[in-house]
Amino acid sequence: MSDDAKGMRRGLTRYGDADFSLYLRKAFIKAMGYSDDALARPVIAIADTGSAYNACHATVPEIVEAVKRGVMLAGGLPMPFPTVSLHESFAHPTSMYLRNLMAMDTEEMLRALPMDAAVLVGGCDKTIPAQLMAAASANVPAIVVATGPMLPGSHQGERIGACTDCRRFWARFRAGAIGMPEIEEIAGRLAPTAGTCGVMGTASTIACMTEAMGMMLPGGASIPAVHADRLRHAEAAGTQAVRIAASSLAPSQIMTPKALSNALRVLLAVGGSTNAVIHLAAIAGRLGLALDYDAFDRIGRETPVLVDLKPTGRFYMDDLHRAGGMAPVLRALKPLLHLDCVGVTGRTLGEEIERLPPAWPQEVVRALDNPIHRGGSIAVLRGNLAGDGAIIKQSAATPELLIHCGPAVVFDSLEDLAQRIDAPDLDVTPESVLVLRNAGPKGAPGMPEAGYLPIPRKLAERGVRDMVRISDARMSGTAFGTVVLHAAPEAAAGGPLAWVRDGDPIALDVPKRTLVLDVPDAELARRRAAWKPAAAPADSARGYRRLYLDHVQQAPQGCDFDFLAKVPATGRIPV
Numbered sequence: 001m002s003d004d005a006k007g008m009r010r011g012l013t014r015y016g017d018a019d020f021s022l023y024l025r026k027a028f029i030k031a032m033g034y035s036d037d038a039l040a041r042p043v044i045a046i047a048d049t050g051s052a053y054n055a056c057h058a059t060v061p062e063i064v065e066a067v068k069r070g071v072m073l074a075g076g077l078p079m080p081f082p083t084v085s086l087h088e089s090f091a092h093p094t095s096m097y098l099r100n101l102m103a104m105d106t107e108e109m110l111r112a113l114p115m116d117a118a119v120l121v122g123g124c125d126k127t128i129p130a131q132l133m134a135a136a137s138a139n140v141p142a143i144v145v146a147t148g149p150m151l152p153g154s155h156q157g158e159r160i161g162a163c164t165d166c167r168r169f170w171a172r173f174r175a176g177a178i179g180m181p182e183i184e185e186i187a188g189r190l191a192p193t194a195g196t197c198g199v200m201g202t203a204s205t206i207a208c209m210t211e212a213m214g215m216m217l218p219g220g221a222s223i224p225a226v227h228a229d230r231l232r233h234a235e236a237a238g239t240q241a242v243r244i245a246a247s248s249l250a251p252s253q254i255m256t257p258k259a260l261s262n263a264l265r266v267l268l269a270v271g272g273s274t275n276a277v278i279h280l281a282a283i284a285g286r287l288g289l290a291l292d293y294d295a296f297d298r299i300g301r302e303t304p305v306l307v308d309l310k311p312t313g314r315f316y317m318d319d320l321h322r323a324g325g326m327a328p329v330l331r332a333l334k335p336l337l338h339l340d341c342v343g344v345t346g347r348t349l350g351e352e353i354e355r356l357p358p359a360w361p362q363e364v365v366r367a368l369d370n371p372i373h374r375g376g377s378i379a380v381l382r383g384n385l386a387g388d389g390a391i392i393k394q395s396a397a398t399p400e401l402l403i404h405c406g407p408a409v410v411f412d413s414l415e416d417l418a419q420r421i422d423a424p425d426l427d428v429t430p431e432s433v434l435v436l437r438n439a440g441p442k443g444a445p446g447m448p449e450a451g452y453l454p455i456p457r458k459l460a461e462r463g464v465r466d467m468v469r470i471s472d473a474r475m476s477g478t479a480f481g482t483v484v485l486h487a488a489p490e491a492a493a494g495g496p497l498a499w500v501r502d503g504d505p506i507a508l509d510v511p512k513r514t515l516v517l518d519v520p521d522a523e524l525a526r527r528r529a530a531w532k533p534a535a536a537p538a539d540s541a542r543g544y545r546r547l548y549l550d551h552v553q554q555a556p557q558g559c560d561f562d563f564l565a566k567v568p569a570t571g572r573i574p575v
């Protein structure tokens, strides 16, 4: 079969006789009742990530139906297919551990199944990153449709939402300020509708970045999951997929260095999730682009936080949508964006901004000269404890702790943390620096969102709400606090966190971008020489666990598998 084969003639199963392959495919697909007319149409695959284990994707069946409708209205043949689906709270040990599996599954299905374009229906934190990694590698024309954010709930007259308020109420419960009956009641109200977390967590951040990079139709990032507009957006995506199938507008033409740089600008301007830094690095790696931490920090200093959403600010995604969604964000950021990037509409970002509806008065998105936070929602730290870099979401930190020096209290693992954090005899004060190690990509494994270490109960009960915390783990995009994350290389790979001991002074200076373990170099060299990797756990001998441990990279490389990145890298972002 020639390379320019279309539709059902693409990618024939190999029997050594192409005509026989087509004949056999036709025989089987006819068993599903398709006509010759249907089978001659452009084929639009739809990645269906609906799952009983994924609350954020509860509306996927409706979305898939709407995409199918849009495809058929444009004369195409919609073909949904299932992929791995990941929800944050239903994946053991973490959804991050399985993101690369979802990316591999999706990539290989995009390659294996006959299609002219694909609509990728994702939403919960790791799903759209996995789909964009897959689209980048398979380079099949593709459009992302997000499931959309959930609506906020209400508790005793106060608006609440997953999951910034989950953490706030849990911290109050741990401090004894509220009891079990109330925390149970709150659990029933935090997520009142289907959809992704209703704050600027990872899912919302990734949706905004995907719209900004041009892989989603305009307006798609913020429409609530349960609004009828969400289905109209999905229908439009189906129709547009038929058009890009005809034009062969491929992800590599859309996800350019400039487009990914625009996405990083948006991440910073929306006060987005630190997890998005890892995911963007992984997507870039698939395109042969390395994330330059120092350049990212530089654009951070000149990109203020404009969006007043939790966990950095006050509002919810529903409020952002009513304020115009990404329209006011892109309009405000226009001077800082590359406007010549082409998106799935075939138009440039500059043309899309020209087509935006007129602005109206709102208080969710600020102007460049009146930001929520000036310069750098996420900062990159360097120093002898930062190794190849660590990051902090300074816009969600306690300002008084951004320059801080205190003695380390070290937890060797998640298990050690769970056993000792609330121990009455834990030697800790509000000035201590909590260190969690062996919680990185290999160490945990799966780099769990454990970087938001709980405040030790005896301090929480005294009213302590924040402390400096450092780890090689990640943090939920919905969390807040003075939390240094993604220290690389991780302790399990012999990174500097492995050498810290209880009582060592640690100096954090975010304005100067430094993280320093104040221990003489000779002593650090001795500790480094004495370090030995932990024995491999018993369950690591086979299967995905073996593949994962052998090939997962560190945070600056997006925790992708080394063999999935495009090598050699040919460029760096941001530009």
Ligand code: FES
Residues within 6 Å of the ligand: 056, 087, 088, 089, 123, 124, 125, 162, 163, 195, 196, 197, 201, 203
């Ligand atoms: Fe799915 Fe938060 S748990 S987006």
